Amino acid sequence: MKKTAIILAFTTLLLGCKEKESKEANVQASNLVKTDSETLYGEDFMNVKTLSPDQVGDIYSNLKPGDTVNVTFKAPVQAVCKEKGCWMQVDVGNTEPVMVRFKDYGFFVPMDIENKEVTVHGRAFIAEVGVEEQRHLAADAGKNQAAIDAITTPQRSMGFTADGVKIVE
Template identity: 30%
Template sequence: MKHVILLSTLMFALFSCSEKGNSEKKINTVTYGESFDASRAKDISQLSTLMETTDSVSIVLSGTIDKTCAVKGCWMQLKTGKENNLRVTFKDYAFFVPKSGAEGNKAVVNGFCVKQETSIEELRHYAKDAGESDEAIALITEPKMEYNFVASGVIIED
C-alpha cells in the first residue's frame, strides 16, 4: 500500500511539473558584439520623437528586423513603420549578424544613432548587398537624409 501511495505522489508531482513546463514559452536569444542591458530598450517607433531636438543620441532600441546584408551580415535594417527603415551597422566592423533567416525576428540594439545624409555611392552599395537588381540600383540618383545606427551590441530573438 505504501508503494502505491508513493508511486501516486510521484506521478502527480511529475505531471504537475511537466504541464507547467509546457505552458511556459522559452525565448532564445543570441548576442552579437558587446553585452548590454536590454531592459533599457525604447521601441523604435519612438525614434523620431527622441531625435527631434538632436542629430545624435546614445540609445538602446528594439524593433523588428526587415533585412540583413546578404553578403557578409555587416548591416541590418529595422522596420520603423515609416518610409525609411533604420540601418544598423556594427562598431569597428567587429561582429556580424546572420546573412539570412533573421528577418521578422525582434532585435535589440545598443549604440549610437545619428541623423545624416547617405551618399548615392553608399546607398547603391547597400542596395547591391541587399541583392537588388541592377535596374533598381541605377534608380538611386540622389543622396538621402536618414537615421543610421552604429551598434556596439545586438541581441536577436529566435
C-alpha cells in the same frame, strides 16, 4: 653589456606582442553569447531601458544632422546584408527604416534574420548617404540592376552604430 640590454629589450618586445595577440583572440571569441531565448553579438548590455520602435521613431524625428543619442530599442529586421551580415535595416514605424551598422565592424549578424526581432544598443544619428554608398547597399541587399541604376541623388537617412545586438530566437 650593450648587446645584452638590446637582446633583452628585443625579447621583451616580442613576448609582449604575442601576449596581445592572444588577448585579441579571446575578445573575438567572446563576441557571440547564446542564451535560451536570444543570441548576443558584440558587447553585452543589461539593465538598460529598452524603447519601442515608435519611441525611437519620435527620437529620430527630433534629431538634426550632427546630433547623436545613446539608445537601446527593440524592432523587427526589414533587410540584412546578403554578402556577410555587415549591416541591417530595422523598422521603427517611420517612412524609412533605420540603417544599423556595427561598431568598428567588430561583429556581423546572420544573413537570415529578416522579420526577426532584435534589440540593438548604441548610438542613433542622422546621416547623408551618397549615391555610390546607396548603390553599394542596394547591391548587397540583392536588388536588381534597374533599382540600383535608379539611385541618382544623395539621401538623408536614419543611422545607428550598434555596440551590441541581441537576436530573439
